[in-house]
Amino acid sequence: MNQESGQVTSVECFKCNDCENVTLSPKKLCPKCGSKAVEKTTSEGKGKVVNFATVFFPPDNYKGREPYTSVLIQLSNGCKLFGVIEGEVKDINLGSPVKVSKYDENTGGFIFELV
Amino acid sequence: MSKKVAIIGTGMTKSGTSPVSSWLLFADAAMEAVNEAGIELKDIQALHIGNTYSAFSESQTNISPLVLSALGITNNIACTRYEAACCSSSLAFRQGYLNILSGRYELLLAGGTERLRAIPGSAVQEAMATSMDQSERNAGLTFGAYWALVAKAYACKYGLSDERLQELLAEISVKNHYHGSFNKRAHFQKQVTRDDVLNSDVVSPPIKLLDCCPFSDGAAALVLASEDVAKNCKNPIWIEGSGQASGSFHIAEIEDMSTNPAIVRAANEAYKQAKLGPEDIDIAELHDCVNIHEVLQLEAAGFSEKGTGIYSAAERKTYFDGELPVSLSGGLKTRGHPVGATGAYQLCELSRQLRGDWDGKNATKNAEIGMAVNVGGTGTVVTAHILSKN
Numbered sequence: 349m350n351q352e353s354g355q356v357t358s359v360e361c362f363k364c365n366d367c368e369n370v371t372l373s374p375k376k377l378c379p380k381c382g383s384k385a386v387e388k389t390t391s392e393g394k395g396k397v398v399n400f401a402t403v404f405f406p407p408d409n410y411k412g413r414e415p416y417t418s419v420l421i422q423l424s425n426g427c428k429l430f431g432v433i434e435g436e437v438k439d440i441n442l443g444s445p446v447k448v449s450k451y452d453e454n455t456g457g458f459i460f461e462l463v
Numbered sequence: 464m465s466k467k468v469a470i471i472g473t474g475m476t477k478s479g480t481s482p483v484s485s486w487l488l489f490a491d492a493a494m495e496a497v498n499e500a501g502i503e504l505k506d507i508q509a510l511h512i513g514n515t516y517s518a519f520s521e522s523q524t525n526i527s528p529l530v531l532s533a534l535g536i537t538n539n540i541a542c543t544r545y546e547a548a549c550c551s552s553s554l555a556f557r558q559g560y561l562n563i564l565s566g567r568y569e570l571l572l573a574g575g576t577e578r579l580r581a582i583p584g585s586a587v588q589e590a591m592a593t594s595m596d597q598s599e600r601n602a603g604l605t606f607g608a609y610w611a612l613v614a615k616a617y618a619c620k621y622g623l624s625d626e627r628l629q630e631l632l633a634e635i636s637v638k639n640h641y642h643g644s645f646n647k648r649a650h651f652q653k654q655v656t657r658d659d660v661l662n663s664d665v666v667s668p669p670i671k672l673l674d675c676c677p678f679s680d681g682a683a684a685l686v687l688a689s690e691d692v693a694k695n696c697k698n699p700i701w702i703e704g705s706g707q708a709s710g711s712f713h714i715a716e717i718e719d720m721s722t723n724p725a726i727v728r729a730a731n732e733a734y735k736q737a738k739l740g741p742e743d744i745d746i747a748e749l750h751d752c753v754n755i756h757e758v759l760q761l762e763a764a765g766f767s768e769k770g771t772g773i774y775s776a777a778e779r780k781t782y783f784d785g786e787l788p789v790s791l792s793g794g795l796k797t798r799g800h801p802v803g804a805t806g807a808y809q810l811c812e813l814s815r816q817l818r819g820d821w822d823g824k825n826a827t828k829n830a831e832i833g834m835a836v837n838v839g840g841t842g843t844v845v846t847a848h849i850l851s852k853n
Contacts, residue, residue, distance in 0.1 A: 372598070373598070402668055403608050404667060406603070407588060407589060407603075429715050430715055452601075455601050456601035
């Protein structure tokens with residue numbers, strides 16, 4: 349991940365050079381095709397909403413921020429990752445365009461923003 | 464090599480809140496199992512025990528020799544602790560089973576124990592969350608949110624409205640509370656209505672509080688014996704099939720959240736070994752940590768067609784008098800979820816249901832073959848066991 353003035357400018361992921369599958373977590377073998385040709389890549393952090401769940405009973409590191417919405421997004425390179433949108437988001441839909449906005453130093457998680 | 468392995472004794476403490484440690488709890492369950500088996504503790508050749516959270520909740524690790532100490536076993540037998548979140552004790556059971564099958568041992572003790580209600584609820588939630596990927600937890604994901612994602616993926620795939628989904632899920636909780644109301648060892652022995660479930664607090668939409676199981680303290684133990692030993696025992700329950708599989712650890716990498724291929728694989732491994740299929744299973748104990756999970760297991764183990772498991776309780780198919788009674792114990796929802804002991808509870812309960820001496824709600828039909836499915840974490844570790852009374 350890279351940041352500029354508190355804004356995330358890119359997200360580090362791992363891409364299979366054979367089948368182009370991309371994951372956020374590092375792998376020795378591509379989980380899709382078994383290739384060893386997995387390398388670091390970056391994404392500009394733009395994608396769409398795949399699924400989301402609003403949390404009313406938060407863990408300790410999110411106390412006081414409830415309700416918030418934990419969102420699963422798919423970046424334009426295919427990588428899927430979770431992040432948070434504050435509040436019980438009413439105008440969110442599957443497929444809504446979204447971007448990785450900030451890295452939360454307190455929780456170690458990403459903050460997303462609907463675009 | 465032993466050709467077959469049997470359960471010859473079972474023991475369970477009441478699930479709920481325990482004033483004593485996990486190792487003392489297990490000692491109580493083990494004595495009940497040993498007495499039921501009609502053997503002496505000194506005859507036990509090894510101990511396999513599941514436990515998940517003793518490091519967090521009791522500031523104690525290395526609990527398997529501590530359990531031997533609590534039992535007063537001083538003959539230096541092998542003991543091993545297993546940890547795989549909610550699947551810990553069925554892994555201990557499976558490894559005990561495989562140890563006897565290998566011919567190395569004839570008689571051993573397996574099971575699980577957990578005591579986590581002595582620490583605050585928020586600390587339990589933190590400890591539970593460590594079974595999930597750290598980066599996904601940091602992104603605000605909780606177990607409740609994970610099950611909400613699963614329920615939404617299921618509803619989306621099969622075209623259910625939020626309202627219909629919640630009604631059908633509530634029926635599963637109603638069924639498990641009904642069965643559990645007859646189980647004197649259950650954490651909750653209370654019936655609930657569909658409206659009770661629908662009006663309970665929202666955890667993570669569409670999941671509500673009464674869709675979820677509680678965290679419990681409890682211990683369950685089983686005496687396992689080789690065929691040579693078991694054939695001289697009264698009422699042995701035979702282990703016909705044992706399967707184990709692993710699912711995606713990272714939730715973001717799950718291809719389709721409406722199912723879990725690890726459950727399919729574990730169940731198929733057990734069916735193949737037993738030379739049986741889902742149509743041969745008379746009763747089942749399933750892992751309903753949240754009620755949508757019961758649906759996934761009904762479908763993945765082949766009891767329901769895809770997209771139909773959600774209707775099972777509403778159509779009374781999974782009630783004690785239905786075509787496949789599921790969780791006569793009351794399931795995790797009401798028996799409770801002593802995490803590192805839950806799988807062992809399922810196997811004890813299933814054994815008693817098959818033997819015909821289960822003191823809770825019994826199946827109307829004559830049950831001869833049963834299946835237990837135990838799942839750890841977010842579907843990451845799965846076991847399936849098929850037991851038979853003949």
